[in-house]
Amino acid sequence: MRMTTLYAALSGAFLLGTAALVPAQTTNTATGNNTGASTATTMPATRSTNAGAKDEYKAEKDKIAADYKEAKAKCKTMSGNAKDVCEKEAKGNEKVAKAELDAKKKGNDAATDYKVMEAKAKAQYDVAKEKCDDMKGKEKSACKKQAKADEDKALADAKANRKNVASNANATRSRTTTAPSDTTTTKK
DSSP states (O other): HHHHHHHHHHHHHHHHHHHSOOOOOEETTTTTTESSOOOHHHHHHHHHHHHHHHHHHHHHHHHHHHHHHHHHHHTTTOOOOHHHHHHHHHHHHHHHHHHHHHHHHSSSSSHHHHHHHHHHHHHHHHHHHHHHHSSHHHHHHHHHHHHHHHHHHHHHHHHHHHHHHHHHHHHHHHHOOOOOOOOOOOOO
């Protein structure tokens, strides 16, 4: 919680500092040209903003790695299958967090949403399969089959969601780009 607050405070301070460095827009009344104070001074501000986004991405990635190490350290106190389950949960949470971070970086589209849903399904499967190891015989076999069925359903849902999002985006795009045709003709 403290690290999240620290990251938020640092990001806010960085963005405010960058905003203060960007020159105000001016209008040259003689030419009507709207430009910043000078092109040379605005370019570094743009680069620093891009660098800020990369720094923020790296900070989030480092936070995910730290959270994984912390979760895995908690698993060391456990033993047997409980330890294995704990480690699978930690690894699954890390993979899901990375997928969500990549989706946030790339923007929301069908492919990134699918990757997040896929990561969640696989993480849940790994944990469920590991929990089945506590069982024996038919019960263990049934547990693993159920875990696989749940994973298959979650992956199928993710694929269906990806197709729905893609088809909705295509339908929206075609409505906005297709102009109505003019069917009236003029007589001479």
